[in-house]
Amino acid sequence: MLKSKKVVHFWLLTAFLLALLGGKGILPAEAAITITIDGERLSGDTPPVIEGGYTLVPLRTIFEALGAEVHWDEKTRTVTGSKGTATVKLVIGEKTAYVSGKPVTLDVAGKMINGRTMVPLRFIGEALGAKVDWNGAQRMVVIRTDRGSAPAVIRTDEGSAPAAQRRITIKDSHGRTVRVPSPPKRIVSVNSDVTELIYALGLQDRIVGVSDTADFPPPVKDKPKVGRSFTPSVERILALKPDVVFGYGKFLKPEIVAQLERSGVPVVLLDCYKIETMAQDIRTLGLILNRQKKAEAYVAYFEKYRKMFEERTKNIPLAKRPRVYLELYSDYVGSGPGSGGGQMLGAVGVQNIAEDLRVPFPKVNPEWVVAQDPQVIIKACGTAIPSGYGEGADAMVKKRREMMRRPGWDRITAVRQGKVYLLSSEIYTGPRAIVGMAYFAKWVYPDAFKDVNPEAIHQEMLQKFHGIEVKGAYVYPE
Structure with missing residues (x-):
């Protein structure tokens, strides 16, 4: 019985994805279109649009709502959705998609709008437990699957019953x-x-x-x-x-x-x-x-790597922990106790030279840094040093050169050994801090973290939670 249900679910997903990749919309162009699956309103930064009489919807939003994973290949401009053994592959600009390896002709080729893959959506008749209704009063496509027998609850921005705010x-x-x-x-x-x-x-x-x-x-x-x-x-x-x-x-x-x-x-x-x-x-x-489920998924991803960094470094003796100077956006401002940067350093098991200064963001002087003789220096790049998504490394290269020429810094171990690194604010603290921590770990403990690829972690994170690719310079040198 269990095996039979799995087979039904497989074909349900396959049929549903097939339907997503073809078919005309029937709404007028001026309609504000919303889509719900089992009562959950689908949100996205790119709303559905109507072109040539066809309704185009963001593929990733629909797929992930069905529990499928979505991957984007920038080189071939191919998007792939998969769940179990069911897969859908589509190339932007082409009218042939592949569902579990079989070609399917689309009425309208997929296209990119605001960086999102948009595909045609048609109404889906009742098949294999999936049902699609049109709520004309609310201009809403209501999709019900076999994930539950209870009637779908329609949630709208107007807070209409039964989902009042x-x-x-x-x-x-x-x-x-x-x-x-x-x-x-x-x-x-x-x-x-x-x-x-x-x-x-x-x-x-x-x-x-x-x-x-x-x-x-x-x-x-x-x-x-x-x-x-x-x-x-x-x-x-x-x-x-x-x-x-x-x-x-x-x-x-x-x-x-x-x-x-x-x-x-x-x-x-x-x-x-x-x-x-x-x-x-x-x-x-x-x-x-x-959005508790999505929040838990983000926490799980974040915690997986945080715990790995902690586990691998917790038994390193204090004497073997590198001394690190983490400088914030402003020159000669360190990362003391209670700061986000200080907590990042603690999470990867290093000696933070500003830890004993007792304030989160201590203002220090060049002589103090020289006297501390850090073995690694890391600079967080704010708006004055452009970096991150869509940016090049030129500003970081220039800043690193200037830092290494600071008076007296030629006597610092980190400078002599070339261990001066710059890090974009996008992965310094914040929701993607584990990416910055992965770079920290590679820089201070290269042997212990040979198997860790910070860029791969970043790529997976951006694909999983934002549907975009890594683009730009986030650290220098890598």
């Missing part, structure tokens, strides 16, 4: 009790780490405003800007009518928090950049967004 009480990263709508309909995030995670958890369409420096993932650049992360414009935020604002706890000005709360807008202060509290912060965000 509810309010929950949470504690943010700083122990503040905040009552927030869940899931929020309109979000302003001046915390770029939270913004990135909202995209990863699939609720990016609810973001109505971000900080001026928000630049990842790439589509966030098109969101309305509300000012700097630490001192955003209250007027611009309120003009967007958000029902929640996310900010950095230690950095968002208290008077701004007070102004927003007096205006009736709850403010949630989530860090999402500290290793020690990352899992809890992501879970809290997932609870607010009603």
Whole structure:
């Protein structure tokens, strides 16, 4: 019986994917199209579109909602979706797709829109336990599978019954009790780490405003800007009518928090950049967004590598742990206890020369660094040193050359041995800190981490949670 059910599920998925890759839409071009699967509204930064009478939907969003994995090959411009032994392969611009190795002719070739693979969707008749209905009043494609016999619950931005918006009480990263709508309909995030995670958890369409420096993932650049992360414009935020604002706890000005709360807008202060509290912060965000399963998947991926770094370095004697100077975005600012960078260093088992300075971001001087004689020097690159997605390495090359010529630094072991590295802010602390930690581990313990490929970890992370490829210079030298 179990084997029979597996066979049915296999053919259900195959038939469903076949249907996804062909067929006309019947909605008027002006309709605002939404899609639900078993009551779960599919979200994405690229909404469905109608071209030539066909409805095109983001392939990755549909596939992942069905529990399939999606991989993108930039060189061949091929997207592959798979679950178990069922596979679908499609080349952008071609009208022939392959379902479990068999060719299928598409009515419209797949195409790229805003960096997303878009494919035609047609209505699917009731077959093998899957049923598709059209809700004309709400302009919604309602898809039901065999994952449950209960009627699908339709959730819309209008909060129509039975999925009316509810309010929950949470504690943010700083122990503040905040009552927030869940899931929020309109979000302003001046915390770029939270913004990135909202995209990863699939609720990016609810973001109505971000900080001026928000630049990842790439589509966030098109969101309305509300000012700097630490001192955003209250007027611009309120003009967007958000029902929640996310900010950095230690950095968002208290008077701004007070102004927003007096205006009736709850403010949630989530860090999402500290290793020690990352899992809890992501879970809290997932609870607010009603994306607990996706949040747990992100936590599991993050924790898998964090625990590996910890396990491999925990028994290294103190005397054999390299002395490391981690410099923040500003020159001669170290990473002390309680800082995100300090926690990254601790997670890979090194001696942080700023650990005893007792403040998170200590201002140091050149003579002190020379006297400490670090064996490895790492510089985090902020906006003044462009790096990361879509950027080249030129600015990092220039900065590294300047650092190694600092007065007296020719006497530092790290400089003499060429162990001076630069790291993009995108993988320094934040949601992708495990990528930065992987580079740290390779730089300080190359023998212990021969099998670890930081770029591969980064590639998998971006594909799994953002559907994009690694593009740009994130470290120098590698």
